[in-house]
Amino acid sequence: MANATDHLWMHFTRMASYSAGEVPTIVRGEGAYVWDAQGRRYLDGLAGLFVVNAGHGRTELAEAAAKQASELAYFPLWSYAHPKAIELAERIAALTPGDLNRIFFTTGGSEAVEAAWKLARAYFKRTGKPNKYKVISRYIAYHGTSMGALSITGLPGIKSDFEPLVPGAIKVPNTNFYRAPEHGDDPEAFGRWAADEIGRAIEREGPDTVAAVFLEPVQNSGGCFPPPPGYFERVREICDAYDVLLVSDEVICSWGRLGEYFGAVRYGYQPDIITTAKGITSGYAPLGAMIASDRLMEPFLTETGMFAHGVTFGGHPVSCAVALANLEVFAREDLVGHVRANEDAFRATLEKLYDLPIVGDVRGDGYFYGIELVKDKTTRETFTEAESERLLRGFLSTALFQAGLYCRADDRGDPVIQLAPPLIAEQQHFDEIEQILRTVLTEAWTKL
Numbered sequence: 001m002a003n004a005t006d007h008l009w010m011h012f013t014r015m016a017s018y019s020a021g022e023v024p025t026i027v028r029g030e031g032a033y034v035w036d037a038q039g040r041r042y043l044d045g046l047a048g049l050f051v052v053n054a055g056h057g058r059t060e061l062a063e064a065a066a067k068q069a070s071e072l073a074y075f076p077l078w079s080y081a082h083p084k085a086i087e088l089a090e091r092i093a094a095l096t097p098g099d100l101n102r103i104f105f106t107t108g109g110s111e112a113v114e115a116a117w118k119l120a121r122a123y124f125k126r127t128g129k130p131n132k133y134k135v136i137s138r139y140i141a142y143h144g145t146s147m148g149a150l151s152i153t154g155l156p157g158i159k160s161d162f163e164p165l166v167p168g169a170i171k172v173p174n175t176n177f178y179r180a181p182e183h184g185d186d187p188e189a190f191g192r193w194a195a196d197e198i199g200r201a202i203e204r205e206g207p208d209t210v211a212a213v214f215l216e217p218v219q220n221s222g223g224c225f226p227p228p229p230g231y232f233e234r235v236r237e238i239c240d241a242y243d244v245l246l247v248s249d250e251v252i253c254s255w256g257r258l259g260e261y262f263g264a265v266r267y268g269y270q271p272d273i274i275t276t277a278k279g280i281t282s283g284y285a286p287l288g289a290m291i292a293s294d295r296l297m298e299p300f301l302t303e304t305g306m307f308a309h310g311v312t313f314g315g316h317p318v319s320c321a322v323a324l325a326n327l328e329v330f331a332r333e334d335l336v337g338h339v340r341a342n343e344d345a346f347r348a349t350l351e352k353l354y355d356l357p358i359v360g361d362v363r364g365d366g367y368f369y370g371i372e373l374v375k376d377k378t379t380r381e382t383f384t385e386a387e388s389e390r391l392l393r394g395f396l397s398t399a400l401f402q403a404g405l406y407c408r409a410d411d412r413g414d415p416v417i418q419l420a421p422p423l424i425a426e427q428q429h430f431d432e433i434e435q436i437l438r439t440v441l442t443e444a445w446t447k448l
């Protein structure tokens with residue numbers, strides 16, 4: 001095999017870091033495990049990239065793809081339809097909360113986020129509020145990399161090379177309760193404060209200029225920030241008061257990740273738009289979707305009206321066929337129920353790690369957890385940039401992988417280890433994750 005670094009330009013990768021070593025090359029997957037080119041086995045603690053929800057090696061999903069490709073490999077959704085897109089849209093509409101009945105397919109998450117911002121702008125232009133174009137999102141949140149989605153993303157480190165970005169993307173505090181700047185002893189008051197920050201941002205910008213708020217049910221980047229109690233209820237009130245659309249970015253948080261088909265259902269709020277991707281096909285083919293309420297489609301249903309947006313491969317027949325087969329697996333095996341039944345055990349197993357001096361906070365819901373690492377548990381002191389570099393990039397990522405656990409050590413906020421195993425995972429996998437983390441984190445502590 002050619003060397004991976006000769007021609008392949010990897011995503012978000014320090015290519016130079018591989019000059020001395022070989023790029024880990026994954027060749028096969030089965031259940032919760034993957035194997036590399038040398039035949040070593042790894043527990044897939046991140047479901048690929050929050051994607052392989054049904055687990056690896058499902059031949060029925062591969063067969064659904066082959067069958068569709070033989071029958072009709074491709075036809076666009078531009079003024080034409082194909083049966084699998086129609087069927088999948090109907091199936092999704094039946095699973096979404098409330099009147100989120102209009103499914104606009106994309107090929108992935110960034111495109112779904114991009115489409116949602118465009119829809120919000122176009123909707124208000126067509127309903128007599130043409131100045132509403134801005135979007136609000138949270139610090140450290142990741143919403144994708146295309147120029148619109150990147151503008152919504154709240155991570156300066158991945159934006160600065162590409163500026164100037166799309167104007168009108170405003171940032172507000174996230175719900176990192178462990179590092180709450182206010183109300184650190186009262187989650188409810190903290191949630192109220194964080195939600196009200198959105199209201200204050202809308203006031204500052206001018207309610208006539210704000211189109212939408214983009215929030216993940218559980219914010220991934222920064223290491224799993226679940227919503228404090230009452231947060232989304234208050235956000236919904238604020239959005240209604242100012243006529244601002246609430247977009248639930250569920251690229252990670254849908255399809256069982258949080259023990260429901262959609263994160264909004266888990267936390268009991270009604271968005272105007274859901275953006276999704278990743279687990280919709282469990283990764284057996286690429287697909288994303290922007291799911292809008294009936295109300296948002298209405299202005300486009302006039303005789304000459306249309307949402308002037310599209311992508312060639314959005315709603316690709318093979319991807320739609322795979323998504324339908326994936327949802328069959330979900331229903332047959334009750335994967336969503338499996339997450340609900342096992343999430344407490346997953347949490348309890350990870351919480352055993354609290355006896356390590358480096359483990360500051362274990363947070364998340366469902367099968368979606370972040371473990372924040374600290375230098376001092378009592379003061380919650382975090383690492384300096386140099387320490388973080390040495391610890392996360394220099395040691396942890398490689399050491400965890402070598403110990404047989406694929407997961408993510410991330411320092412886009414404070415240093416965290418992120419875990420999101422396939423939804424088929426059970427106690428034996430939780431134990432394996434805990435044991436590998438325990439060994440490697442214990443060693444990491446000695447290296448500080």
Ligand SMILES: Cc1ncc(COP(=O)(O)O)c(C=O)c1O
Binds near residue numbers: 109111142250251
């Ligand atoms: C919340 C969220 N939104 C959007 C995206 C972008 O999705 P994609 O990488 O499929 O473009 C991601 C990707 O991880 C995400 O986590």
